Amino acid sequence: MDEAIATYDVVVIGAGPVGENVAERARAAGLSTVIVERELLGGECSFWACEPSKALLRPVVPHADARRVPELSHAVDGPLDVDAVLAYRDRMAAYWKVDDQVDWLDSVSVDLIRGHGRLTGPRQVSVETSDEGTVQLTARHAVALCTGTGTGTALPEIPGLGTVRPWTNREATGADRVPGRLAVVGGGVVAVELATTWQALSSQVTMLARGDEPLAKMEPFAGELVADGLREAGVDIRLGASATSVTRESGADGELRITLADGEEWTADDILFATGRAPRTTDIGLETVGLTPGDWLTVDDTCRVTAVADGVEPAVGDGGHRALTTHQGKYQARIAGAAIGARATGEPVDNARWGAHAATADHAAVPQVVFTTPEIASVGLTTHEAERTGRRVEVVDYDLAHLAGAQQYAKDYRGRARMLIDADHGTVAGVTFAGPGVAELLHSATIAVAGEVPIERLWHAVPAFPTISEVWLRLLETYREKAR
Structure with missing residues (x-):
């Protein structure tokens, strides 16, 4: 296999919104920068999470709002046009094409290598590509780990789960059909948003949530109002419910049978797990810099990984486990990119203008919207x-x-x-x-x-x-x- 060797000031692993922002800020500081991505440029948010999920919800919310206005309610008595909603979702997800992202990287002079990047030591990255062999990269100043959670839905260990083809957020936001009956396991933001979506698109949704109310991390009245809205829409919410086994009857398209902890059985056509996220850090070479594969990464306010001996590799976004939202990850990315540039030029990071090199909002001012009704x-x-x-x-x-x-x-x-x-x-x-x-x-x-x-x-x-x-x-x- 051919092997190429290249040196940059900054190497960014992961081309989601976070990685793109780190790369842009580093490049703006005058540093040569390359970004490594094995999937679609734009990442989870653009193609399987924020953008497609909100596109699916966009028709749902005004439809529900119009029903609350007496003079308009008669005009929206019928169901949503499923084909039109899915077509709108496809357009907002750019039909899962990355042409715009490639053009943008070119416009800011950031190089791109398509493949799976792994650390091989401090400021060293090996990239396995499908058409160029292996590319060995050296970073003069920093390797930024921006792999986030990616496909890392935290699936529980439930007997039979591996054989029933469960949905994660990717299947739920990219589906081209409406399941007749959908079981949603979880009670957090992803669970309530996708339950809202698919119930509005004419699926019969059952939510299986372990807690007493959805959205347990928010103010109690928020979960109560969302639960009321879901029930009014027709969602069957089963609180204090925990699935212990899942089987699919009669082949790949057969009925799902879900057994709960109390012995009750429930049936569905598909099952969606929205049970939290896991860091996408298993196979990126963390062991070569003294870290544990699969772990969340502890970072300081400039997003540097505190456990790395030379303190160079930043982990930005979800992998840093500070605030798991896209907008907060992009905020961290702007700080990390500017901090890398400051260190490279000898600027005192702790005396930066406007506090631009410290992610203080992660501690006290994290905003979040739940797009339900x-x-x-x-x-x-x-x-x-x-x-x-x-x-x-x-x-x-x-x-x-x-x-x-x-x-x-x-x-x-x-x-x-x-x-x-x-x-x-x-x-x-x-x-x-x-x-x-x-x-x-x-x-x-x-x-x-x-x-x-x-x-x-x-x-x-x-x-x-x-x-x-x-x-x-x-x-x-x-x-x-x-x-x-």
């Missing part, structure tokens, strides 16, 4: 997290249905807002919104939390009337009344 939007601490960490907060709640903007949105609007105020500093420590149309409130909340805006100044951020953003004024008024 209703939507959930949150940033910063939850009440439980504040209690667990000993943070003194004051909890302020408000019923969104009292807002004129919410009444414009839907006659029977149901929603809730919660703001946590840091009792020692008089700033917003966390916000959660639950209700139709709340996703667009999130960035204002993120600015309030990340910017540590004093409550006294928030009084002067005037919300437009009649919009749901008026909730900010009502939360502040409620806080003032409580303080009297």
Whole structure:
């Protein structure tokens, strides 16, 4: 087999949104950069997660919203056009083609090697390609590990699971047919979003969740409202349910039989596991730099892996196990790329302008949207997290249905807002919104939390009337009344 050897300032393993951002920032710092990818450029988010899943949900949410407006409800009585929804999904996933990503890499002068990259030592990478043999790469300054979770759905060890062809997020977002009956195992964000999607596309969905409510890591009222929305849509939610075995009857297309821990049996045509993610670090040569294959990687605020002796290899995005969202991974990538450039030029990383080389938002201001009906939007601490960490907060709640903007949105609007105020500093420590149309409130909340805006100044951020953003004024008024 032929072998090529090349040297770059920076080698990036993984060409998802995170890897692309690291590469762009490193290149902008004047460093020669190559990116290595064995699957589709753009990664999980572009083709099997964020983009296709939100494309599937995009028709679902306005369809549900229109039903809440009496003058429009008659126009949306029928089901969604499944073929049209799937066609829209295909378009938003670029038909699983990477031409735009290749053009973009060319435009920023980042080289591309297609193949499976593995570390072979500090700043050394071997790439097995399908058509160019093996390529040996040396990085003068850093190898950035941006493999994320990829296909790493954390499937449980259940007898029979390996023989029934279970769905993960990839099968669920890329499916070209609607299963008659779909069992969704899990109660987190992926589970509730995909249950919302497939129930709206005329599948009969059963959710098997171990906990007492979906979305256990968020404020309890968020999970309660999402559960209510799923039930109203027709989803059968089985709480406290755990699958112990799975079998498929009568061949590859036969009925699935699911046995639960309490001995009850359940049947379905397909089963989707949304039970968390595992790091995609098993086969990337971690052992050659003193790390354990398959582990999450501990990183500092500049995204360097703390356990690597020379502290050079950064792990950016999901693999660093800080905040497992695409937008947070891209944020880390911008910081890591800039930090690599700073170190290469001798700039003091800890004195960077605007704090650009420290991922402080990972600790206190991580935003998240759950695209269900209703939507959930949150940033910063939850009440439980504040209690667990000993943070003194004051909890302020408000019923969104009292807002004129919410009444414009839907006659029977149901929603809730919660703001946590840091009792020692008089700033917003966390916000959660639950209700139709709340996703667009999130960035204002993120600015309030990340910017540590004093409550006294928030009084002067005037919300437009009649919009749901008026909730900010009502939360502040409620806080003032409580303080009297």
